[in-house]
Amino acid sequence: MEITLTTPALLFPALSLLLLAFTNRFMALAKLIRDLKHIYQNTQSHLIYGQIQNLRTRLLLIRNMQAFGIASMFSCVLCMFMIYAGWQTTGKIVFGLGLVLLMVSMVLSLWEIQISVKALELELSDLEHKDDLTPSAALT
Template identity: 50%
Template sequence: MTLTTPALLFPAISLLLLAYTNRFLVLAQLIRELNQRNNSGLEVVVKRQITNLRRRLHLIRSMQTAGVVSFLLCTLAMLSLFFNLAQLGSVMFGLSLLALVLSLLMSLYEVRISCRAIEIELESMQ
């Protein structure tokens, strides 16, 4: 493995972290809007959404953490390869890929929860 192999992940991980940050910002805005609702009869919907939003917040935090860990491990892999520690570099790169896969799986689950939140909103509109 050469130094450029882990370097290939840098743009992908950076874009992934940017996407996670955007998800977080949208979720924060949604929470603020939900907090401003004063419509009577929506209390049940709001309570259902709060549970959903909490779960999504925890997931996004975990996704971001796994993404940052992946980025750090990828950097350590490059550093190891730079210092001719090929085996350590390979292990770090493998761990980086594992953290990235974990982050992506959590992201997939968060998307499913997000879709459920939209279903709750649609139910309240009927």
């Protein structure tokens, strides 16, 4: 397989969008953590503390997603340099490494999304249990 300078460059738009999405998720979590920390300081609720712990795990995953995404982008730039220098074989290896790093970043993203969905399901199940206790539910 022949790799040209444009081959790794094709990943730049995708990597840029992924990193932007990861950064947006990070910023949303950071705001939520700050808000929950303020609420926890006032209430000392163990439920709020549990949510903060869940968010801490997600925050670490997002940091790692970003790190692997940046490493993937760096690998693509390094690959382009190696191809430019005439080191085709090494450039192919580095490009393959960049693809693997991108895959790791996306797997971490999937893991973080699953944690997020489980947390939201717990919130919704709590709401459903409250609906079961309403007087209109007891009449049916």
